[in-house]
Amino acid sequence: MALLQISEPGQSPDPHQRKIAVGIDLGTTHSLLASVRNGIAECLPDEHGRVILPSVVRYTTEAPGRQIGYEALAAQHTDPGNTITSVKRLMGRQRGDVHNVDNLPYTVTDGEGMALVNTVAGNKTPVEVSAELLATLRFRAEDSFDNDLFGAVITVPAYFDDAQRQATKDAAQLAGINVLRLINEPTAAAIAYGLEQGSEGVYAIYDLGGGTFDISILRLSKGVFEVVATGGDSALGGDDYDRALAHWALLQTPGQPAPEQLSATDKSMLYNAARACKEQLSHTNSAELAAPLGGGDISVTVTAQNFADSTAQLTLRTVQAVRKTLRDADMGIDDVQGVVMVGGSTRMPVVLQAVEALFGKPPLTNLNPDEVVALGAAIQANQLAGNHIGDALLLLDVIPLSLGIETMGGLVERIVPRNSSIPTARGQDFTTFKDGQTALALHVVQGERDLVADCRSLARFELRGIPPMTAGAARIRVTFTVDADGLLQVGATETQSGVQAHIDVKPSYGLSDDQIAAMLRDSFSTAQQDMQARALVEARVDAERMVLATQSALDADADLLTAQERIGITASISSLSDLIGSDASANAATIESHTKQLAAATEGFAAARMNRGIAQALSGKRLDSV
Numbered sequence: 001m002a003l004l005q006i007s008e009p010g011q012s013p014d015p016h017q018r019k020i021a022v023g024i025d026l027g028t029t030h031s032l033l034a035s036v037r038n039g040i041a042e043c044l045p046d047e048h049g050r051v052i053l054p055s056v057v058r059y060t061t062e063a064p065g066r067q068i069g070y071e072a073l074a075a076q077h078t079d080p081g082n083t084i085t086s087v088k089r090l091m092g093r094q095r096g097d098v099h100n101v102d103n104l105p106y107t108v109t110d111g112e113g114m115a116l117v118n119t120v121a122g123n124k125t126p127v128e129v130s131a132e133l134l135a136t137l138r139f140r141a142e143d144s145f146d147n148d149l150f151g152a153v154i155t156v157p158a159y160f161d162d163a164q165r166q167a168t169k170d171a172a173q174l175a176g177i178n179v180l181r182l183i184n185e186p187t188a189a190a191i192a193y194g195l196e197q198g199s200e201g202v203y204a205i206y207d208l209g210g211g212t213f214d215i216s217i218l219r220l221s222k223g224v225f226e227v228v229a230t231g232g233d234s235a236l237g238g239d240d241y242d243r244a245l246a247h248w249a250l251l252q253t254p255g256q257p258a259p260e261q262l263s264a265t266d267k268s269m270l271y272n273a274a275r276a277c278k279e280q281l282s283h284t285n286s287a288e289l290a291a292p293l294g295g296g297d298i299s300v301t302v303t304a305q306n307f308a309d310s311t312a313q314l315t316l317r318t319v320q321a322v323r324k325t326l327r328d329a330d331m332g333i334d335d336v337q338g339v340v341m342v343g344g345s346t347r348m349p350v351v352l353q354a355v356e357a358l359f360g361k362p363p364l365t366n367l368n369p370d371e372v373v374a375l376g377a378a379i380q381a382n383q384l385a386g387n388h389i390g391d392a393l394l395l396l397d398v399i400p401l402s403l404g405i406e407t408m409g410g411l412v413e414r415i416v417p418r419n420s421s422i423p424t425a426r427g428q429d430f431t432t433f434k435d436g437q438t439a440l441a442l443h444v445v446q447g448e449r450d451l452v453a454d455c456r457s458l459a460r461f462e463l464r465g466i467p468p469m470t471a472g473a474a475r476i477r478v479t480f481t482v483d484a485d486g487l488l489q490v491g492a493t494e495t496q497s498g499v500q501a502h503i504d505v506k507p508s509y510g511l512s513d514d515q516i517a518a519m520l521r522d523s524f525s526t527a528q529q530d531m532q533a534r535a536l537v538e539a540r541v542d543a544e545r546m547v548l549a550t551q552s553a554l555d556a557d558a559d560l561l562t563a564q565e566r567i568g569i570t571a572s573i574s575s576l577s578d579l580i581g582s583d584a585s586a587n588a589a590t591i592e593s594h595t596k597q598l599a600a601a602t603e604g605f606a607a608a609r610m611n612r613g614i615a616q617a618l619s620g621k622r623l624d625s626v
């Protein structure tokens with residue numbers, strides 16, 4: 001008997017089947033790239049061994065026109081106007097929507113749909129600037145694996161709206177990256193700590209970065225994270241600690257001007273020195289803050305206590321924001337089962353102590369707080385790429401494909417658009433198509449295409465017992481509810497009678513991510529074709545509705561017409577019906593023009609019917625009032 005073969009640890013039996021998938025933390029100040037190798041998530045360094053890519057792009061007039069990362073950062077004091085930092089704040093935003101936009105060292109103007117940064121190399125959209133950063137990380141990944149990148153999971157703040165998420169995707173596309181999924185930064189951090197494998201409950205993710213503070217409350221149930229609440233301060237981060245320390249140091253040095261009076265160069269020199277001093281104080285009890293300024297050098301010894309005192313207000317603000325967010329979520333400190341620290345600024349002992357005191361338990365800190373988001377994204381990317389054998393359960397915190405309902409003519413009405421985060425609830429009103437219709441066939445479908453035939457059928461059910469009414473009079477509310485498990489429940493209620501029906505569906509069941517990707521690709525490449533098909537179907541449905549309405553009018557009130565009029569209308573009906581039924585000759589425009597002809601031919605008839613209706617109503621009234 002042949003022995004079963006076992007491969008060497010870390011050696012996948014068929015390396016060519018492995019798809020290169022990475023996680024990218026596209027941060028305001030820093031960006032990182034990570035990947036799962038030999039079962040372990042790790043950050044990938046650049047050729048100098050550095051894992052962090054400063055999120056900075058400097059535009060120049062010399063080829064190749066830009067510098068990226070550390071090189072750009074180094075030129076920041078000398079060329080602040082062309083050195084784009086914190087571009088994440090502009091993503092998917094107009095100039096007026098950006099908090100403190102006037103404090104940015106470069107010029108931002110209004111663009112078409114999104115703000116523009118003005119540089120010597122021309123106006124750049126935030127999407128283009130971000131794409132430079134993403135492309136740099138993509139090349140880093142391809143160099144380190146010596147292979148093409150299959151795809152990436154990119155993280156975004158939990159509070160990012162559709163426009164900001166779309167802008168992030170556009171940037172990835174521009175950088176030639178296939179986005180496997182966008183996931184929320186706090187969710188990524190929780191995944192990095194493997195919390196989804198642990199006990200269910202509520203977790204707080206405390207993320208203090210360079211320029212922003214985000215607090216997210218996540219609830220884990222059945223291996224899926226739901227974002228319960230987000231809060232924080234988009235203008236509070238490590239940079240504020242730098243400024244507070246720098247201002248304190250200025251006060252200690254006689255003869256130094258007030259901070260507002262420093263030149264731009266002096267300011268950035270001083271703040272950088274303060275930052276270095278602050279970072280050193282995370283491991284030592286005192287450090288030097290020294291900078292050569294125009295108005296005389298500055299050199300101060302800073303103790304940990306000096307630092308704590310000069311920045312206490314900032315730390316307090318984060319604590320207050322956490323309390324407020326919990327309050328908004330109707331939760332107390334005791335509801336929180338674990339706290340995860342994210343962001344370089346959580347290395348500051350003052351911050352760690354404050355968070356521990358607030359929650360009454362030590363937060364999770366054993367992963368590198370700069371890297372934790374990228375690591376979690378890498379784990380997710382590895383699963384989505386299908387490399388993680390044996391773990392079939394995909395974390396699902398957005399709907400991968402749109403969910404909708406079949407309407408007349410085999411068209412799809414989308415109710416929950418794809419990438420909606422879950423849990424979610426959406427609803428839409430529908431009505432009956434025929435007079436006296438007492439039941440409604442509901443067909444739930446999944447996919448991005450316009451025709452039901454091109455989407456995936458998920459479930460069918462019926463709503464019965466609708467009171468008979470004229471077509472279009474009934475109001476049927478269809479609701480889609482997706483819970484944190486991705487479990488869909490579709491309900492339908494006729495609002496006048498209250499009759500209802502519902503069904504449970506598991507939408508992502510049985511679809512691999514490859515299938516999802518294929519369905520999406522299909523929908524992009526066939527958009528034009530779908531539009532024509534939709535127009536044709538819509539024309540057919542309108543025509544059919546017209547035929548039915550005319551037919552039932554004839555049945556009721558044919559006596560209002562002369563024989564000749566009746567023949568004319570009947571002929572129009574049958575030619576329109578033929579057109580609806582014929583496959584070959586039909587196009588949307590011909591059907592529409594025939595529908596209009598029938599409408600014109602029945603105008604007089606409709607007016608006569610209306611007069612009769614009014615007369616009947618009036619006579620009815622007289623009877624009533626007798």
Ligand code: ADP
Nearest residue numbers: 027028029030209210238279282343344345347
């Ligand atoms: P972002 O997510 O906003 O891009 P990061 O999470 O990378 O930002 O955090 C950057 C911030 O972390 C900077 O303000 C930096 O000074 C700060 N930081 C990094 N290391 C330390 C440290 N050892 N002590 C204190 N602050 C640090």
Ligand code: MG
Nearest residue numbers: 027028209343
């Ligand atoms: Mg961050």
